[in-house]
Each structure stands twice: as structure tokens, then as C-alpha cells.
Amino acid sequence: MPLTLYADFQPETREQLTIAVVGLGYIGLPTAAVLARAGHRVIGYDIKPEVVASVREGRSHLVEPGLDLLLAAVTASKSLTATDEAPEAEAYLITVPTPTKSGDFNHPDLSSVFSAVDAIAPRLKAGALVVLESTSPVGTTNQVARRIAELRPDLKVATGASDRDAGEVDVAYSPERVIPGRTLRELETNARVVGGVTPQAARRAAALYRSLTSGEILLTDDRSAEFVKLAENAFRDVNIAYANELSLVCDELDLNVWEIIQLANHHPRVNILTPGPGVGGHCIAVDPWFIVAQAPETARLIRTARLVNDGKPRFVIEKVCELMDLDPAFRLGCLGMTFKADVDDFRESPSLNIAKALSALYPGRVVCADPYGHALPADHGLALVEAEEALAQPVVLALVPHVEFRAANRPDAQVVDACGLWA
Incomplete structure (x- = not known):
């Protein structure tokens, strides 16, 4: 799928969704709060009871300027709720950590990603959108799609571009590009790279992110989007x-x-x-x-x-x-x-x-x-x-x-x- 610049991308309708944000850490929690402020019904899902408890109380468990005030507002309005059980939703954003394993070349540890997929798979319904945001090696998003297909043979899951727009569950990738201390502002203004396993998945994910950011939305395939994030951080590391x-x-x-x-x-x-x-x-x-x-x-x-x-x-x-x-x-x-x-x-x-x-x-x-x-x-x-x-x-x-x-x-x-x- 060729790279397409969507500086003026607008979905036909400003659809309000029920969105589950999986992992309420340094990226997931601010993202959930900003999506709730944008008008979506957001369910934050985390396996740590203390994190869920703090969000339910409208408190942030991490330091980020403006986040406590925003959390207090969106939890008070019930736009954002939190749970330690995988919820039902129309869209899922996976924002769990992807550290490295010890050993040669520090191979990535994707266990948290696949644990998240295993948790949400039983809750998926036809029409669901799953977006991986966790920084991942090339090919991970496709592995996510195939894992969902194996876990839910009752649903048609598009697992490659050859499927074109086919699929009852769409899977995409979109990495975060924020810096601690300015996370809320950058979530709403930074350009967003969105890569889909299929073009349909990319378009659906782009529509979701248009409600989040005023920045450019750039569409591509999932493998390219995965490598973009790695290339950006490797560039900074080399410098x-x-x-x-x-x-x-x-x-x-x-x-x-x-x-x-x-x-x-x-x-x-x-x-x-x-x-x-x-x-x-x-x-x-x-x-x-x-x-x-x-x-x-x-x-x-x-x-x-x-x-x-x-x-x-x-x-x-x-x-x-x-x-x-x-x-x-x-x-x-x-x-x-x-x-x-x-x-x-x-x-x-x-x-x-x-x-x-x-x-x-x-x-x-x-x-x-x-x-x-x-x-x-x-x-x-x-x-x-x-x-x-x-x-x-x-x-x-x-x-x-x-x-x-x-x-x-x-x-x-x-x-x-x-x-x-x-x-």
C-alpha cells in the first residue's frame, strides 16, 4: 500500500466509539484520558489492581503535567472507567511494554503484547478494530492478526494485504511519538503514522486517530509503520x-x-x-x-x-x-x-x-x-x-x-x- 499523506483526513462522521485501552502506563493512561475528552467512551484495562484503583479515583499513578486534572474530569463524567478484566469494546488500543530479553542483540520480549491479545480475543465481536501501539519489531502486527485468527476461528480476521478489505476484525499499527512532560499536548498535535494489515484497517484506525490529533495522519502498511518507529529512535540513539x-x-x-x-x-x-x-x-x-x-x-x-x-x-x-x-x-x-x-x-x-x-x-x-x-x-x-x-x-x-x-x-x-x- 503506498504511503498517503492525510493532512486533511476526515472521516465522514465524527463517530463516537467504545474504546478499550489495554495497559495504563506512561502512554496508555494519557491516551485513554485524551480519547475520553474527545468524546469517546473509554475503558482503561490494566492487570495491576493498584493502577485500576487510582484511575477509578481520578488520580494518576505517574507524573505528567495536566494529567491529574484531566483524569479527574473524565472519570467524574464517566467518559473514562477502569477495569482489571478484559472489556467488550468496538476498538482496542494495545499500549503494553515491549522490553528486551538479555542475551545477544537483546531480542525483544513480546510476551506482554501476546498476553494482551489473549485477554481481549474472547471479547472481540465482528466489526472490532485492534490497534497495536507498543514499539515492536517488523512483523509483530501481522503476528497479532494471526494470533487473533487462531483464537477466534469464528471470526474472519484479515491477516495480510492479499485479503484486501476483507475481514470482520481489522488490525493496525500506530506508534506513539510523545515525550514525557509534554505527553498530553503531543498526543493532540503530533503527526501520526498509521499502518494497517489491510487498507481497510489503516483507514479505520486513521479515523479513530483523527478524533485524537490535529496533526497529519500518514497511512502505510503495518510493517512500514513498525519500522518507522524503530528508525526514529535509532536515529536519535546514533546521534x-x-x-x-x-x-x-x-x-x-x-x-x-x-x-x-x-x-x-x-x-x-x-x-x-x-x-x-x-x-x-x-x-x-x-x-x-x-x-x-x-x-x-x-x-x-x-x-x-x-x-x-x-x-x-x-x-x-x-x-x-x-x-x-x-x-x-x-x-x-x-x-x-x-x-x-x-x-x-x-x-x-x-x-x-x-x-x-x-x-x-x-x-x-x-x-x-x-x-x-x-x-x-x-x-x-x-x-x-x-x-x-x-x-x-x-x-x-x-x-x-x-x-x-x-x-x-x-x-x-x-x-x-x-x-x-x-x-
Whole structure:
């Protein structure tokens, strides 16, 4: 199916649907709330009872600007409800996590996707639309369609473009493109890539997303849509790896990487990113491995970028150890543990892993500060303190440039600035 730009795409009617959002995490919960505000009847489905309970009370279990107010409104109006049992709906959006397995090339773990499919399959009726939003390797959406067909032989499920518009259940793919901290706004304004197992599935999914976003809607097939998301995040990962590798080279040559980048970026066609302690989060640190897993001999640059970024935490730890080993009385203050600034998201966070590693290497000598520390699991094992106390230690490690930390002066201490906090 050729790529079609639907900048002015409008369904013939602004159909209001009963939509089940499967997985109420960082993407699913804001998506459910925005769809409810758009006029749909939305049922949030999650297997975690505590998540369901918080949504029923109109509270968000995660930090996202504006989400608490929106949840309170749409739950009060009954536009959004929540359940821990698979509901009946006209459309299903699957927004569950797709992490990687350990081992060569970090193969993707799609168990949550298939568990979600298994849960909703008995509830499907003729005319249902199933859209996968979880970041997935190429071919996953077709696997979803085939799995539904196997589980529901009583329904005709289109499982390939050769089926054309045939099918009582349509399956499509549309990846999210939002950033924590601006999720609500970007859900309603970002362009959306929608790929269908069949053209009919793509058109139906596009009509649903037109009620969600004012951005462009771009239609394609499911395999292309899956790869678009991977290509976007691999592009970002490669660019970050370049900045991180520059920081390693500058350290070896005794140069100030922050000054080098600042000067280089005055070139009209150069925009080097900011180095950091590694790469974290649920996308950039994971998605490029999906490409590598499917093309291990070809995706050499993408694989190397992943190795550079995954190796940066070890470099940071070694720089800190050089200072801590100067004096057995030295204590360390770590600033920031989330995967990026000003969010409460610790998924795949290199900063959190660095803080834990240093705490294990120097027991009783490491304290950590983060304005979102309260969101850590109870068994985090770290000594959490206020920022002032962390800044007062003989050795200070800047890992995440939270706005709270940016207001502080560079301390009179041995400093390892891994994020450019005081560049």
C-alpha cells in the first residue's frame, strides 16, 4: 500500500466509539484520558489492581503535567472507567511494554503484547478494530492478526494485504511519538503514522486517530509503520552516541567536551547533542536493538551506537572511583537518578544504575538526591537525601540536570559532571 499523506483526513462522521485501552502506563493512561475528552467512551484495562484503583479515583499513578486534572474530569463524567478484566469494546488500543530479553542483540520480549491479545480475543465481536501501539519489531502486527485468527476461528480476521478489505476484525499499527512532560499536548498535535494489515484497517484506525490529533495522519502498511518507529529512535540513539563518544575522546585528550561542542555548534550545519551518563527510557535504550536483532550483520552502525551508549555508565563510574579512592573518608553525593530531566521515569535509567553501582562499591559513603525519589520502588537500597546534602559532599556526581539542580551553584568539591549541569 503506498504511503498517503492525510493532512486533511476526515472521516465522514465524527463517530463516537467504545474504546478499550489495554495497559495504563506512561502512554496508555494519557491516551485513554485524551480519547475520553474527545468524546469517546473509554475503558482503561490494566492487570495491576493498584493502577485500576487510582484511575477509578481520578488520580494518576505517574507524573505528567495536566494529567491529574484531566483524569479527574473524565472519570467524574464517566467518559473514562477502569477495569482489571478484559472489556467488550468496538476498538482496542494495545499500549503494553515491549522490553528486551538479555542475551545477544537483546531480542525483544513480546510476551506482554501476546498476553494482551489473549485477554481481549474472547471479547472481540465482528466489526472490532485492534490497534497495536507498543514499539515492536517488523512483523509483530501481522503476528497479532494471526494470533487473533487462531483464537477466534469464528471470526474472519484479515491477516495480510492479499485479503484486501476483507475481514470482520481489522488490525493496525500506530506508534506513539510523545515525550514525557509534554505527553498530553503531543498526543493532540503530533503527526501520526498509521499502518494497517489491510487498507481497510489503516483507514479505520486513521479515523479513530483523527478524533485524537490535529496533526497529519500518514497511512502505510503495518510493517512500514513498525519500522518507522524503530528508525526514529535509532536515529536519535546514533546521534547521542556520537556526543557520548566525543566526551570519551575529549577526556583522553584532556579537552573540555562542553566547550568543544559549544564551539562546533556555531557551524551552520552542525548540531551536536549533549553527552550524558548513557541512554535510558523505554524507547531509545531499547528500540534500536529490535533492528539489530532482525538484521544483525547489516545494522552495524546502529549496534555500535548502542554499545557506545551502554558503555558510558562504566566510564562515569571509573571517573568517580578515581576520586573516591584518593581518600577513604570521602563521601559521594549523586544528583539525579531518572532517565531524563524533570520526569519521574526511572525505566532503563543509566543514572539509577550508576548510583546503585557506586553505593555497592562504597557502602555507607554514597548519598543520592532526586526530586522524584519518592517514585522509586521501596527496595531501591539507596540513601536518599535532599539536594543540599548531596551537594555538600567532598565528591559530587551530576547525573541528571533536573531544574532543581540547575538552580544550584557548582559546589566547592571534586565534581564529575556527566550531564553538563555546570558546563
